[in-house]
Amino acid sequence: MADTTEKAALRVATGAATPAAPTPARAPRGTRLWRFVTPWLFLLAPLALLVTFTYAPIVNMVAYSFTDWDGVSPELHYTGVENYTELLTRPELFEVFFVSGYYLAASALQIVAALYFATILSFNIRFRNFFKGVLFFPYLINGVAIGFVFLYFFQDGGTLDSVLSLVGYHTDHAWLGTPVSANTSLAGVSIWRYLGLNFVLFLGAIQSIPGELYEAAELDGANRWHQFRYIIAPGIKPVLTLTVILSISGSLSAFEIPYIMTGGATGTETFVIQTLNLAFRFNKTGLASAAAVVLLLIILLVTWVQRRLVPDDKVDLT
Secondary structure, three states, X not given: OHHHHHHHHHHHHHOOOOOOOOOOOOOOHHHHXXXXXXXXXXXXXXXXXXXXXXXXHHHHHHHHOOEOOOXXXXXXXXXXXXXXXXXXXXXXXXXXXXXXXXXXXXXXXXXXXXXXXXXXXXXXXXXXXXXXXHHHHHHHOOHHHHHHHHXXXXXXOXXXXXXXXXXXXXXXXXXXXXXXXXXXXXXXHHHHHHXXXXXXHHHHHHHOOOHHHHHHHHHOOOOHHXXXXXXXXXXXXXXXXXXXXXXXXXXXXXXXXXXXXXXXXXXXXOHHHXXXXXXXXOOOHHXXXXXXXXXXXXXXXXXXXXXXXXXXXXXXXX
16 A cells, blocks of 8 residues: 555656546447437427417417408408407407406405415414315315305305394395496405415425524524514515416406306406407407407516516525
């Protein structure tokens, strides 16, 4: 061992070149090609399904938006930007976006409520698993069933009126009879329906934060509010951003609950319900396609603006 060390020191002292490490043998060309192709073989099936059922229909929708196709006739004629001009020059076609304001306000309340419950139930309190199930359960119910349940809930003399009469409050108010009360009621149903989804997203993000940070904060005298402000809020920023994007896009494309409960009557028609009526009730598939393209562009624009204002930076709590 000493002999080997002396020889190594002698080579360094005399400037002898250290023998180079052997160059690894290069893989044959066929092997390298197979390594490159193999991942794409696994992606072939999902990419084919994605293109067939997502991107190809979008391309067809954009193509139909420049025609006068009625959705039935085999013939269609190119009309240029006439459908888009009609959308921009007919105020009633864009007035339905005001209905989305109710759902936007409901989404804001929903995010606040979901974040509150997720924060509370992330700590060790009694019956927290029970409350988690209660909050998430509505999201598991079919949307059609929810629409019919709340349709009877808000009808005249229904469940809501019966509950109010028990506490001495009698009203003959038609909850779905005026635009304001109907849209407020539908927005409230959407809060109850989708609260569980945001709650689970926030809860998973909060529980992914290392527990050592909470322990260190408690040793420093931080209360629950300080832990939320300086640990939880920065730690769940990417999930919060994603939730806001989903809430805005969902508010602009609200369909299921208002269509089942009112069918778009009483001033509750959303942009998606209007698009559906244009395509299947009035046989204006070309105009409906243009409306769908406009909605897609608006959602993409809102998402892009939000990502620019709130970039998805890497979170570092250390």
